[in-house]
Amino acid sequence: MLRPTTIILFLSLLIAFLIHPFDTGSFTTNNGHARVLILTAHPDDECMFFAPTILRLNATQENLEISSLCLSIGNADGLGAIRQREYHASYEVLGVPAERRWIVDHPDLQDNFTAVWDTEVISNVINEYVASNKIDTILTFDYEGISYHPNHKSLPNGVTRLMQTLHAADHPTPRLYTLMTVPVYAKYTSIIAPLLAKFDLMLARVFGHLINFAERETALSTGLPLTRHDPKLNARGIPVFVSGIPEYLRALHAMQMHHSQLVWFRWLYVSFSRYMWVNEWLEVKVH
Numbered sequence: 001m002l003r004p005t006t007i008i009l010f011l012s013l014l015i016a017f018l019i020h021p022f023d024t025g026s027f028t029t030n031n032g033h034a035r036v037l038i039l040t041a042h043p044d045d046e047c048m049f050f051a052p053t054i055l056r057l058n059a060t061q062e063n064l065e066i067s068s069l070c071l072s073i074g075n076a077d078g079l080g081a082i083r084q085r086e087y088h089a090s091y092e093v094l095g096v097p098a099e100r101r102w103i104v105d106h107p108d109l110q111d112n113f114t115a116v117w118d119t120e121v122i123s124n125v126i127n128e129y130v131a132s133n134k135i136d137t138i139l140t141f142d143y144e145g146i147s148y149h150p151n152h153k154s155l156p157n158g159v160t161r162l163m164q165t166l167h168a169a170d171h172p173t174p175r176l177y178t179l180m181t182v183p184v185y186a187k188y189t190s191i192i193a194p195l196l197a198k199f200d201l202m203l204a205r206v207f208g209h210l211i212n213f214a215e216r217e218t219a220l221s222t223g224l225p226l227t228r229h230d231p232k233l234n235a236r237g238i239p240v241f242v243s244g245i246p247e248y249l250r251a252l253h254a255m256q257m258h259h260s261q262l263v264w265f266r267w268l269y270v271s272f273s274r275y276m277w278v279n280e281w282l283e284v285k286v287h
Contacts, residue, residue: 041072190273
């Protein structure tokens with residue numbers, strides 16, 4: 001039987017490891033600045049899936065401006081007007097100001113669990129916001145949509161279409177990053193997710209320092225040019241954002257702004273979902 005002191009020590013170490021956020025990678029452009037658009041399908045997506053990224057970017061990257069665009073008012077159950085207000089209240093908690101958050105009520109982009117949204121419509125709608133706000137980076141769902149919702153899965157196709165159109169017209173083209181969908185067995189791992197993610201990132205950072213040390217020693221002994229690697233990049237070189245306990249609680253507070261959506265299974269989601277803690281991003285290239 002474990003002694004109380006052993007249990008207290010274990011819990012203290014666990015809290016210490018979870019308390020602080022951790023991230024690697026960046027969305028800043030070559031000039032050191034970025035205007036990032038968080039593109040979602042429904043009100044509450046921002047806190048259920050994207051909160052670790054939004055909170056870390058707001059806290060750590062001074063030369064980065066975050067905007068948000070939601071392509072429906074979530075009117076599947078006739079609660080669109082209520083959900084619009086909840087969307088803005090949630091983003092107040094997450095730290096995106098009113099002048100940089102927008103929500104669209106388009107007849108062809110209605111909340112529907114069986115509908116695939118039209119790629120051309122998505123492209124045309126978001127183009128207005130990208131152009132008028134000089135957006136250079138778009139963050140959205142990947143092609144599996146995290147929850148496999150067809151509205152979610154439609155978004156990267158719409159952004160890709162916009163990028164192709166802008167590229168063909170020789171106009172500035174935003175970068176696209178998509179939030180990685182993990183297998184179901186990894187999706188509901190609660191605090192295990194940030195623990196494993198932090199361990200992986202810290203280990204990769206240690207290896208990065210060791211590689212730099214080894215290459216520096218080799219360069220000194222052989223006279224060959226020194227190649228430096230950024231130790232803050234993980235093994236895959238992708239942006240990763242891991243929330244600490246305060247960030248998780250803030251995301252939970254943002255979710256509580258969506259009063260109309262707080263049914264029992266969403267409480268289970270916010271208690272166990274990996275996406276309340278960890279976001280991993282892949283860049284999508286369009287040629």
